[in-house]
Amino acid sequence: MIRLENIEVTFGDFTAIPQLNLEVERGEFFTLLGPSGCGKTTALRTLAGFIDPSAGEVFVDGKAVTRLPSDKRQVGMVFQNYALFPSMTVWENIAFGLRVRKETPAESDRMVREIADRVDLSASQLRKNVAELSGGQQQRVAVARALVLQPKILLLDEPLSNLDAKLRHQLRQQLKELQGEFGITTVYVTHDQDEALAMSDRIAVFNKGVVEQVGTPQTIYDASATEFVCTFIGDSSVLTSDFIAELNGHSGGILDPGANSYLRVEKASLTQPAGNSDAVPVQGVVVSRSYHGLHSRYIVRCHGSDVRLLVKEDGGVHPEPGGAATVYVRPIHVLQYDPQTGEAVGNPALAASRP
Numbered sequence: 001m002i003r004l005e006n007i008e009v010t011f012g013d014f015t016a017i018p019q020l021n022l023e024v025e026r027g028e029f030f031t032l033l034g035p036s037g038c039g040k041t042t043a044l045r046t047l048a049g050f051i052d053p054s055a056g057e058v059f060v061d062g063k064a065v066t067r068l069p070s071d072k073r074q075v076g077m078v079f080q081n082y083a084l085f086p087s088m089t090v091w092e093n094i095a096f097g098l099r100v101r102k103e104t105p106a107e108s109d110r111m112v113r114e115i116a117d118r119v120d121l122s123a124s125q126l127r128k129n130v131a132e133l134s135g136g137q138q139q140r141v142a143v144a145r146a147l148v149l150q151p152k153i154l155l156l157d158e159p160l161s162n163l164d165a166k167l168r169h170q171l172r173q174q175l176k177e178l179q180g181e182f183g184i185t186t187v188y189v190t191h192d193q194d195e196a197l198a199m200s201d202r203i204a205v206f207n208k209g210v211v212e213q214v215g216t217p218q219t220i221y222d223a224s225a226t227e228f229v230c231t232f233i234g235d236s237s238v239l240t241s242d243f244i245a246e247l248n249g250h251s252g253g254i255l256d257p258g259a260n261s262y263l264r265v266e267k268a269s270l271t272q273p274a275g276n277s278d279a280v281p282v283q284g285v286v287v288s289r290s291y292h293g294l295h296s297r298y299i300v301r302c303h304g305s306d307v308r309l310l311v312k313e314d315g316g317v318h319p320e321p322g323g324a325a326t327v328y329v330r331p332i333h334v335l336q337y338d339p340q341t342g343e344a345v346g347n348p349a350l351a352a353s354r355p
Contacts, residue, residue: 001026007056034206076146227337242303259336268309
């Protein structure tokens with residue numbers, strides 16, 4: 001559906017994107033994820049036609065659109081601040097693009113009311129000024145304005161970043177459901193890793209203009225292909241070479257003691273995992289415990305490593321700070337990376353999703 005081929009974007013002497021190759025499948029919810037300034041919004045705006053690449057081609061449905069203006073690319077865009085017109089009603093905001101396209105008043109009215117119904121905006125809300133709406137309702141107006149033009153592709157540039165945490169969590173589910181209902185190919189930009197993991201079919205992780213890994217949320221999280229992806233996504237413990245040596249002593253030496261090693265917080269436990277006889281018991285001392293309702297977060301110091309882990313409150317072992325604890329770790333869950341290149345080592349599957 002979408003193909004970015006050897007895209008380079010420069011601003012004067014600065015190269016924002018050195019070479020980008022990406023493919024997005026039809027109907028996919030595809031997320032560009034990374035920290036601020038990593039190039040993800042630049043890539044999105046290049047796809048939208050707001051930025052001309054200095055090299056490379058943009059293809060949609062097999063046709064090159066690199067030189068087409070943005071209004072000829074059949075893309076709809078939702079901006080971070082929604083870019084709604086505060087002096088217009090909701091109806092007028094949604095209908096703006098239809099008026100530019102010179103649709104008849106009757107057809108515009110039909111299309112606006114139809115799309116408003118599908119995004120759960122009532123007839124009474126259509127008559128209101130956008131300033132009278134909540135943040136969540138304004139987001140639906142912005143999405144409706146983009147979708148009413150029936151684009152092939154929907155582009156969203158951090159549309160939830162200005163909302164509070166509770167509303168953001170609620171609306172990301174609604175946005176994903178809307179995308180599924182319309183079946184429209186969607187490219188979503190965010191710096192929020194939880195948002196990306198919860199909403200995406202696939203994710204491209206950006207770092208300094210370069211895509212470090214492309215894959216499903218589970219692949220990105222469980223099999224991070226580079227050290228950057230591992231440390232940017234989720235919460236991990238850094239494991240010392242002494243800790244790795246302890247694991248190797250019980251498992252036949254499958255881990256590289258010279259690699260940079262990490263362990264996801266949910267992969268460690270204070271009890272022997274059921275059915276996992278290969279879990280290695282490592283002795284340590286509880287450094288801290290913090291209560292979070294459904295679970296407590298522990299830090300247990302073992303062989304120089306501060307191992308972070310989660311323990312459910314409805315059962316299990318709950319040692320107090322200063323007390324002894326046994327941490328169980330399966331060596332196959334340890335993520336390891338070359339100290340020089342930052343690429344995955346020890347398990348070829350970890351590097352399989354590198355672009």
